[in-house]
Amino acid sequence: MPTRLTNYFLRTLREDPSDAEVTSHKLLVRAGYIRRQAPGIFAWLPLGLRVKARIEQIIREEMTAAGAHEVHFPALLPREPYEATGRWEEYGDGIFRLKDRKDADYLLAPTHEEVFTLLVKDLYSSYKDLPLSIYQIQDKYRDEARPRAGLLRGREFTMKDAYSFDYTDEGLDTSYMAQRDAYERIFTRLGLDYVIVQADAGAMGGSRSEEFLHPTPVGEDTFVRSAGGYAANVEAFTTLAPPTRGYEKLTPQxxxxxxxxxxxxxxxxxxxxxxxxxxxxxxxxxxxxxxxxxxxxxxxxxxxxxxxxxxxxxxxxxxxxxxxxxxxxxxxxxxxxxxxxxxxxxxxxxxxxxxxxxxxxxxxxxxxxxxxxxxxxxxxxxxxxxxxxxxxxxxxAGRDFGWDGTVEVAEVKPGDPAPDGSGPVELARGMEIGHVFQLGRKYAEALGLKVLAENGKLVTVTMGSYGIGVTRILAIIAEENNDEKGLVWPAAVSPFDVHVVAAGREAVAFEVAEQAAAALEAAGLEVLLDDRPKVSPGVKFGDAELIGIPRVLVAGRGAAEGEVELWDRRNGERSTLPLAEAIAALTA
Amino acid sequence: MPTRLTNYFLRTLREDPSDAEVTSHKLLVRAGYIRRQAPGIFAWLPLGLRVKARIEQIIREEMTAAGAHEVHFPALLPREPYEATGRWEEYGDGIFRLKDRKDADYLLAPTHEEVFTLLVKDLYSSYKDLPLSIYQIQDKYRDEARPRAGLLRGREFTMKDAYSFDYTDEGLDTSYMAQRDAYERIFTRLGLDYVIVQADAGAMGGSRSEEFLHPTPVGEDTFVRSAGGYAANVEAFTTLAPPTRGYEKLTPQxxxxxxxxxxxxxxxxxxxxxxxxxxxxxxxxxxxxxxxxxxxxxxxxxxxxxxxxxxxxxxxxxxxxxxxxxxxxxxxxxxxxxxxxxxxxxxxxxxxxxxxxxxxxxxxxxxxxxxxxxxxxxxxxxxxxxxxxxxxxxxxAGRDFGWDGTVEVAEVKPGDPAPDGSGPVELARGMEIGHVFQLGRKYAEALGLKVLAENGKLVTVTMGSYGIGVTRILAIIAEENNDEKGLVWPAAVSPFDVHVVAAGREAVAFEVAEQAAAALEAAGLEVLLDDRPKVSPGVKFGDAELIGIPRVLVAGRGAAEGEVELWDRRNGERSTLPLAEAIAALTA
Missing domain, CATH: 3.90.960.10 (YbaK/aminoacyl-tRNA synthetase-associated domain)
Structure with missing residues (x-):
């Protein structure tokens, strides 16, 4: 059965919300996808929930293909595991803390390394149990100082976070690459441009670390890249040091x-x-x-x-x-x-x-x-x-003065040589959409996760951590796919496959629209049917354009002759054709 | 592709967890479905998440059939709406409260009447927009004093909560019955016995209120019922008052x-x-x-x-x-x-x-x-x-003394007459699995939700609230479906449709098990394949019984002759038959 706009929970708005600074936020609110509840905290309306579910489904499929199994952890977690790794303190003001009625400390988890580590420690004890990759799609919390930009940086947000467990470094490399490959497939299916950049390990500890950045001038991260293929977050860029020289020919200071x-x-x-x-x-x-x-x-x-x-x-x-x-x-x-x-x-x-x-x-x-x-x-x-x-x-240097160490704190400039010799770098801006990370043994050591190896000795497990911001990705897709009339979803994540509009007051337009919707649903497509009886065609078209389902079928003037109009929101093409041909085109 | 036990995240345990008091808690932990994180707070392992997803899917289908649309609200919500209805105070110690970095008050929502009301107020303004029914499946929080009994009474738990919005009392009755009917269908599909009892409105305010109780001796709620069809929560039972009498023939005190x-x-x-x-x-x-x-x-x-x-x-x-x-x-x-x-x-x-x-x-x-x-x-x-x-x-009474009011505080006893004249009642115990509730105009009045009626006047909206405890239902199903060997899931919510076991060390057993799994998956069934190479048949059978997928196919001794064994965990029957016949029986 098609979903009918007559009783759907949807109200499109003419005005941008006053607190919205970015396009995705404006359009997602105006088109009835999300609604603000508090700074950085949103409710998901039916349309928004559908897009989110489609993104999550793509992620689930690729996680399964990568051999990862889904679990689900609570958002509310006790202090102790985060105390053991030092993060209870490290997070500072950045997390939500609370106490229960017995005055015990809890947090709303911003990320789950600790409890995944403890769960595996709890259940597994042998190298035979490894490798293991487990993930969740779950709502996380960060008490951002300035929650702006709608879903791009919220205080409650949905993430897919995966964790791998191996007992050898080679195993970790394999698990890491399986996730990294899955991320490439996910972003490709979502139609999202990405650059994989070397990233700094940051507060998470560990070794190999790469970020998937979506290049966009409004991105909050700066990265560098060379024509020869080098790419890194500015924080991770390393300076190519000039060669040392002898002092012999140098004049005195x-x-x-x-x-x-x-x-x-x-x-x-x-x-x-x-x-x-x-x-x-x-x-x-x-x-x-x-x-x-x-x-x-x-x-x-x-x-x-x-x-x-x-x-x-x-x-x-x-x-x-x-x-x-x-x-x-x-x-x-x-x-x-x-x-x-x-x-x-x-x-x-x-x-x-x-x-x-x-x-x-x-x-x-x-x-x-x-x-x-x-x-x-x-x-x-x-x-x-x-x-x-x-x-x-x-x-x-060296002759007249010494130093206590070398640090990478100088700004990176366009034209600086890439450290891998692949030529001068340029600077660009991007937004983080994923992060793959070799944690190594930091968490396993802090929390005592060891397994018995083949030789009968206990070895500390080595871990990876892999995150994708689901709600952020949704916002970025909205940010990248819109025009002056509204959203224009890629088919893979559109809330419905086809938007069918009954235009005009003629009963036949409604009948043809119903026929079209029924035929499309029968073919396995999900249809949003605008069957509102007393709404003008202009308002319906405006709503269709704002909502942004990429394929629109209009039953209007030609309906009596069995003709409908097909709109392609992505390229703007419109064509008039018999209903059967339209159905055939949409279900091809 | 079947899910293979060789790399599934599962560890069955021989011992009951020391903190478990009820059967469902013991078995769900031992069979690897859930794992405790803090008192009343659990992580969901892959098997548990599958059962939960199946229950949620049944609920979603019936909500859709009842005309309700899915939305999703945050768990973290600001104080103000709950302040406006008085519930911020009323909840006392029963909820989790916290502050953000700007010292603003928040709570982890135990239920969402306020914000649903505000959302509809925010977007809707006319009677033409109504009726409306919206729901969510969402994690809720209550700071229970004694979180015991595993998932039966947790501090973090999943609920389906639906809310209806009407502008007439008749409309509310219709919306209420649509949800009530959906609940009957849901519990029937889940194979859960239920009794619909009149319930007290309690802290929620409002008028008509019924609870769906699952009758069980270990239930924490007491209810009464008569052979003539009366059923009520003891809190809602009303006493059949005897007739008044004249004083004329009575002697003095x-x-x-x-x-x-x-x-x-x-x-x-x-x-x-x-x-x-x-x-x-x-x-x-x-x-x-x-x-x-x-x-x-x-x-x-x-x-x-x-x-x-x-x-x-x-x-x-x-x-x-x-x-x-x-x-x-x-x-x-x-x-x-x-x-x-x-x-x-x-x-x-x-x-x-x-x-x-x-x-x-x-x-x-x-x-x-x-x-x-x-x-x-x-x-x-x-x-x-x-x-x-x-x-x-x-x-x-009346002659020698008067009183300031009549109250229902006396205990109810078996044999007391039902207030509707349907005969004496008996007392029984049950566990709440659902609640349908006419809130009336309480929340709409407190939060100012009005719409323009046909006559051009503003009318206050009347609401209903409808809840099902998803994780509690899962626990009750586990509580009711087990034997001394482990869980025995009803097919509708089993984590997999068939458990295929390759038993023994013969390669042919593994080959036949693989064939069976492939054929069953090709027929659209979800298969858990125990392909662990070095695990004894006894351990595999024990795990299969503990995990409780109702249909088990064993490829063992007869595999070389193309024969397999089919077990029905629910009735204990076992039969040996050719593989093709087994597949046919399972996919019938």
């Missing part, structure tokens, strides 16, 4: 007065004027070494200053810095920090000074000095002299 | 010394000795009027004493009292209460005394006197004289 050089550019100008490069090429910002003071806040609440040396033509990218110093939080140092450390001469900080190894002394009092990968042995720099009004020229 | 009558029986003995009934029939406890002091705690926290007069052969049923005095909480009065009210002479409380109208005076200070429906005008009683050591005989 020289300290010069450089008053009035508040910026890198003024310093470069002074350098070109007072201390030109011997070969005549002008100095550029890339020849200067900028020393930036960052303040790290560690998990235990302690605050640490760290000085980062990086080429003067680059800023610190705070997102990359957060990854480099994870799990600490990273901020710029404050005036107060500088007051407490008079050795840090603002505007003139350097790794070494004519008056003495200032940073060396500071290091002894707890300030680390770390550098960008471009600072290699033998590289020479114009940098601060740790004295007001003075810079040093020709300061050579 | 008389106060007598009755020391040493601490109990009703001693009082009856004294009465028969000192004040025999004129017609010679002995007095019984039913001739005495017991006056019980109850303490009510109202929603605003105030405490009120109330005296209830009821026949001496009956106790107060606190569950019925909770309903009679809802939403107040009801307790027995304490010693302290008696100390504060010296007029209440413990053991000798009566509605009237020879020394004066004691209760009348107390009533002026705030104590209400209410009576059982059997206390009617002209009925005579032996009761306390409000003086230590004295009782009054032949005290006539």
């Amino acid at each position: 020289e300290v010069l007065d450089t008053p009035d050089t508040p910026t890198i550019q003024t310093l470069v100008d002074v350098a070109n004027e007072k201390h030109p490069r011997p070969d005549g090429r002008p100095w550029t910002a890339a020849d200067t070494l900028k020393n930036v003071v960052l303040a790290l806040t560690h998990l235990d609440g302690t605050r640490e200053l760290v000085v980062v040396g990086l080429p003067g033509d680059r800023e610190v990218d705070l997102k990359r810095a957060e990854v480099a110093f994870a799990p600490a939080e990273v901020d710029a140092a404050t005036e107060d920090d500088f007051r407490k450390h008079p050795g840090l001469v603002k505007g003139y900080i350097g790794p070494w000074s004519a008056e003495g190894p200032v940073l060396g002394e500071e290091a002894a009092t707890g300030i680390r000095y770390v550098v960008d990968p471009r600072v290699v042995d033998g590289s020479g720099w114009i940098t601060g002299a740790n004295v007001e009004g003075k810079h040093v020229f020709g300061l050579v | 008389e106060v007598l010394d009755t020391p040493d009558t601490p109990t009703i029986q001693t009082l009856v003995d004294v009465a028969n000795e000192k004040h025999p009934r004129p017609d010679g029939r002995p007095w019984t406890a039913a001739d005495t009027l017991k006056n019980v002091v109850l303490a009510l705690t109202h929603l605003d926290g105030t405490r009120e004493l109330v005296v209830v007069g009821l026949p001496g052969d009956r106790e107060v049923d606190l569950k019925r009292a909770e309903v009679a005095f809802a939403p107040a909480e009801v307790d027995a009065a304490t010693e302290d209460d008696f100390r504060k009210h010296p007029g209440l002479v413990k053991g000798y409380i009566g509605p009237w005394s020879a020394e004066g109208p004691v209760l009348g005076e107390e009533a002026a200070t705030g104590i209400r006197y209410v009576v059982d429906p059997r206390v009617v005008d002209g009925s005579g009683w032996i009761t306390g004289a409000n003086v230590e050591g004295k009782h009054v005989f032949g005290l006539v």
Whole structure:
């Protein structure tokens, strides 16, 4: 039986919702798919629930094909497992916490690594039980600071999260690739463009990690890619270090007065004027070494200053810095920090000074000095002299100063070489639609998941974690498939296969529409039938266009002659043809 | 493709879980269907999820047939709607409350009347939009004080909750019956016995209310039923009051010394000795009027004493009292209460005394006197004289004392007459599996849901609420369908249609099992194939019996001759027959 609009729970709206900032949010509300309940929390109306179910069905089929079995965990979980892995604290304000009537701590789970690990520990004990891949499609919770953008970043959202369990690294690689391949099939079936980028392991711990990004100018993630095939999240991009050089031919460093050089550019100008490069090429910002003071806040609440040396033509990218110093939080140092450390001469900080190894002394009092990968042995720099009004020229790394480590905190720029040698990279924006991740043994170790191996010894299990944001994907598909009239769903996820419209007041139009709907349903298609008796054709057409089922059959003026109109919402084509031919075309 | 046990996520257990009190809980854990995460909170393993999905599918089909459309609301909801209807407070400790990062109040919804009402208010405005029935299948939360009995009473549980919206009382009746009929079809398809009993409206407000109870000795609800077709929850049972009588022929009341009558029986003995009934029939406890002091705690926290007069052969049923005095909480009065009210002479409380109208005076200070429906005008009683050591005989209701109201708080006893005249009732125990409920206009009024009627005037919408406990039903089915070897699922909800076992070490057994599984899957059945290579037939048979798929096909000794064994778990029959005949029998 077709679904009839006469008693369907649907109300299309003419106005965009006032709180909607993105197209998908506006259209999904206006066309009657979702309805806001609280910031970042939505109810699903019948049309929306159908699209969601179709996406979930595609995911289920591909999970089954990948050998994963479906389970379902509660959203409400006790604190203890998350305490054992440290995430109860790490999540900070980002999760919903609550207490039960006995004052026990619970959370609304943002992700389920811990309890999947414990479940397998609970039931399995032998290598013979492995490999195992299990998944769920489940509602998750994150207490986002600014839940905007509708379903793109909600506080309640649906995810497919899968977890693999192996006892060898090779097994993990195989399980990982099975999920990765399934993701490629899923996104292909959903008609969603994607780029697989190397990702940072981030707060999840672990080793190999890739994100599926949907490239879109409104994406919140930046990624880099080269023509040669390299792709990575900016957070995961690694700098191709220049070769080291010997010191033999290098001139000694020289300290010069450089008053009035508040910026890198003024310093470069002074350098070109007072201390030109011997070969005549002008100095550029890339020849200067900028020393930036960052303040790290560690998990235990302690605050640490760290000085980062990086080429003067680059800023610190705070997102990359957060990854480099994870799990600490990273901020710029404050005036107060500088007051407490008079050795840090603002505007003139350097790794070494004519008056003495200032940073060396500071290091002894707890300030680390770390550098960008471009600072290699033998590289020479114009940098601060740790004295007001003075810079040093020709300061050579390794000869004149050392460092406590190398960090990836400098911004990535278009044209930077890809680390795999595949050429210069470009920057693009994307939205994360999936994430595959080798967790390794982090969770299994924290929670004691071991199995007996062939040799009779206990081995710690190695795990993978694989996530797809179901509701986010739905929003992205809506974001990518619309026009000025409304949504235009890809057939694979459309709430119905065909939208049949009885247009006009003639009884015959309704009769033909009924015939068409019955024939299409008999052929196995799902039909939405607009049989509203007193609604004008114009309103019905407008609703059909807003709702966005890609194939529309209109029984109207030609109905008496047995003719109907077929619309293709995706390419805009309309054709008039006999009913039987229309049915044949739709069921072909 | 069949699902293979070689890599399925399943581990059957030999021992009952230590925390399990009921059979369904023990078997569902042992057979690998569910796994406890916290008190009253469970994870669903693959087998359990399949049974749950089958139950949900049956419910969906019948909801669709009843004209209801599926939606889905969040579990996490803001406080405001529940505040508007008073339920935020009413739920007391029974719900999970939490705050977000901005300190706003939220709850994990135990039921969704408020937000369904608001959604319809949000989108609909005309009588033309009605009737409307919408439902969801969704995870709900209640912070039960003692989550026991596995899935029978969990803290996280799945429900189907439907809501109907009409603008006339007749419309509500029609919507109500459509859901009620659907429930009958659902329980019939699930093979679940049920009794439809009149139910009390309880905390939900509203008018017509019926519960679907599954009769079972371990049920937590008591209900009454007569041979003539009456059935009601004990809380909803109403007493058939005796006829009133004139006072003309009744003798005056008389106060007598009755020391040493601490109990009703001693009082009856004294009465028969000192004040025999004129017609010679002995007095019984039913001739005495017991006056019980109850303490009510109202929603605003105030405490009120109330005296209830009821026949001496009956106790107060606190569950019925909770309903009679809802939403107040009801307790027995304490010693302290008696100390504060010296007029209440413990053991000798009566509605009237020879020394004066004691209760009348107390009533002026705030104590209400209410009576059982059997206390009617002209009925005579032996009761306390409000003086230590004295009782009054032949005290006539209406002549000698009055009351402030009639309440249904006395226990119901087998043999009590059904209020509809259909004969004496018996008491039985059952478990609630569904509830259909005419909410009326309570929620629509509280939340302002009105529509424009034909006459152009705004009318308040009238609503119904209809719930089925999905996970509870699953547990009850397990509770009712098992034997000493394990579960025995009804075919309609079995996780798979056929369990195929390759028994023994002969390759041919595995080949025949594979053939059988392939043929059955090709015929549209879902098959669980036990293809574990190194597991003994005994272990495989034990697992098959524990898991409880009703039809088992074993490829074992006769496999080389093309013969297999068919087991019917429900009736225990086993037969050996050629593979083709077995397939034919299973797909018939």
